[in-house]
Amino acid sequence: MYLASPSVVAASAVAGMIALPQQIPESPAVFEATIPTGGGTTSRGSSAVAEKPSKIRGRVWVVRQDNIDTDMIYHNRYLTVTDIAEMGQYTLDNLAGWEDFAKRAKPGDIVVTGKNFGAGSSRQQAVDCFESLGIGLIIAESFGAIYERNAINKGFPIMTANLLATGLKDGDHIEADLATGEVATPEGLVKGTPFSEVQMNIYKKGGLLNT
Amino acid sequence: MGRTIIEKILGSHAGHEVSPGEIVDLTIDARVARDFGGANVVKNLRDNGLGIHDPAKTFFTFDCNPGGSDQKYATNQQICRVFAREHGIRVFDIDSGIGTHIAIDRGLAVPGSTLVSTDSHANILGAIGAFGQGMGDVDIAHAFAFGRVWFKVPPSVKVVFRGRPAPGTSPKDLILAMARVVGANGLLGYAAEYYGAVVDDLDLSGRVTMASMTTEMGGIIGLFPPNQQVLDYCSRAAGRPIDPVLADGNASYSRIVEIDVEALEPQLSRPGHPEDVVQARELLGTKIGSAFIGSCTNGRFEDMLAAAEVLKDRKVAPGVVLKIVPSTDEVWKRCLDEGLMKIFKNAGALVGNAGCAGCAAGQIGQNGPGEVTISTGNRNFAGKQGKG
Structure with a gap:
């Protein structure tokens, strides 16, 4: 950062480069694009993705509540965090009764909840924080529209099924078949919504942007 | 022996004549905390069971985060507001602006007065010939509770600007030119006094610019002898006539620094260090x-x-x-x-x-x-x- 007087700063803003008020050029300096247009993959290319299981088994956390919004999942005070590894610790810390979820959850655990999970903002972190903790799957009766897309596009497995109607409790083990939508619970088989073709493709390749 | 401006201001607030190096107990006319540091001031007061010495001389100024857009700042602001309501302290809230400027514009500080704040640029009050000093939250809590702080009287440096800058230069260029000459710690531990025809003619705004950057040279404060325009402004702000505090003709200075600003052109400080100053034309x-x-x-x-x-x-x-x-x-x-x-x-x-x-x-x-x-x-x- 350079320091200068108000008139020199104003002149530089107009010129797009350091300039004096009495010598502002006719046309301003502009940033020139350096990467070819057309979008798509530029340099990184695709990264190898381990084979994704089509059946996910794990221990459940039953969050018996509807309309859990993104501020409860991942509060806006953490929105500047960009490193997924840092996000897990804040998961659900603004949801009454679940403040210590991040400490109690283990990789591979499954979260089961009610209607409209992930209502509210568009923050991707509300998905990423679960990925950060290693959560294997989220099953809700329904998801907030943006949240659902965010999870699908991330390649993070979420499934729609009504498990709260069963007697499922914390610590039970279930197995979900992403292709058929069937969830095996200690209470019996529950039929949920199978992954769509789009969701399955994105899930298998490890995310929408992984080309 | 003659006295410098700082010696006179600190002397009048210590109740006795003071000399450089002496540690004095200083009465503070305006005690200010911001949304930065303010919550810690409140905590210090609460934890130590301290009250407010004089609410009419105590202020909060929320200027660091006037949008209240950061939740940590918003929390601290609310801690200060609640405390202020309890004690009848005035809050210049997030709709007000920079605290030190408000202190000048509202007459909280006047030539010859003393102010402390949790703002490292509180010495900007040197612009009106007042003593201002940035301090940490323990110091400010002490000022809130007792109305005074201890302070070591700094030695004085007389800075004389010689010559007339080229047209199109500003007070910022004068102080950047000085930073180039004296460096980042050239005023460390000193109170500076600014003189010279170009300085005498500066309006309040220009004095504020220069006084604020005294910090970037390590100075305790950079004091301007008020001219009539500044006196009129401060008298209006305070609602009473204000007399300036000026140095005696035979005041004793540790050092006299001359800054040649004849034909000075616009200056530019390069990234990283305020005192790394070059001619702006070198980087056009x-x-x-x-x-x-x-x-x-x-x-x-x-x-x-x-x-x-x-x-x-x-x-x-x-x-x-x-x-x-x-x-x-x-x-x-x-x-x-x-x-x-x-x-x-x-x-x-x-x-x-x-x-x-x-x-x-x-x-x-x-x-x-x-x-x-x-x-x-x-x-x-x-x-x-x-x-x-």
Whole structure:
């Protein structure tokens, strides 16, 4: 950062480069694009993705509540965090009764909840924080529209099924078949919504942007 | 023996004559905490069971984050508000602007008076020939509770500006030129007094600019003997006639520094160190990504006017963001009344709430890694206004 007087700063803003008020050029300096247009993959290319299981088994956390919004999942005070590894610790810390979820959850655990999970903002972190903790799957009766897309596009497995109607409790083990939508619970088989073709493709390749 | 300005002000507030190096118990006329540090001041007071010595001389000024956009700041602001209500302390809230400027404009500080605040640029009050000092939250809590602080009387340096700058230079260029000469610690531990024909003629705004950057040379404070315009301004602000405190003719200085500003051209401080100053013409054509006009150094109406004169009927370059933040809400309103806001907006500038803007990681003015910014601020340490 350079320091200068108000008139020199104003002149530089107009010129797009350091300039004096009495010598502002006719046309301003502009940033020139350096990467070819057309979008798509530029340099990184695709990264190898381990084979994704089509059946996910794990221990459940039953969050018996509807309309859990993104501020409860991942509060806006953490929105500047960009490193997924840092996000897990804040998961659900603004949801009454679940403040210590991040400490109690283990990789591979499954979260089961009610209607409209992930209502509210568009923050991707509300998905990423679960990925950060290693959560294997989220099953809700329904998801907030943006949240659902965010999870699908991330390649993070979420499934729609009504498990709260069963007697499922914390610590039970279930197995979900992403292709058929069937969830095996200690209470019996529950039929949920199978992954769509789009969701399955994105899930298998490890995310929408992984080309 | 004659006395310097600082010796006279500190003497009158210690109740006895003082000498450099002496530690004195100093009465503080205005005790201020900001949204930065203020919550810690409150905590110190509460934890130690301390009350408020004189609520009428105690103030909170919320200027670091006037948008209240950061939840940590919002929390601290609310802690201060609740405490202020309990004790009947006045709060200049997030709609007010920079505390030190408000202190001048509202007469909380007048020539010869003393003020402390949790603001390292509180010595900006040297602009009106008053003593101002930034302090930590323990010190400020003590001032809140007892109305006084201990202070070591600094030795004085007389700085004389010789010559007349070239047309088109500003007070910022004078102080940048001085920083180049004396360096980052050239005034360390000293109170400076500024003299010379070019200084005598400076308006209040110019004095504020120069006084604020005394900190960047390590100075305790840079004091300007008030001219008639400054005295009139401060008398109006205080609602009573104010006499200046001036140095005696035979005052004793540790050092006399002469700064030659004859034909001085616009100066530019290069990224990283405020005192790394070159002639602006040496760097003409350096591409920038953003520009910032404001801060306690250059956020007054005259600064806005200087910017508006350049921006009138012009547009900010494509891809460049120009951020403008007036120092106080009064300046903001005057910019609106006198048509400057229209000029700024027509040029494509972003205009923020009055306040400290990017400094202290506040509201507008932050930049990202690699972003090249040109700013009217007072510091350009790496990371000072973001990562750029």
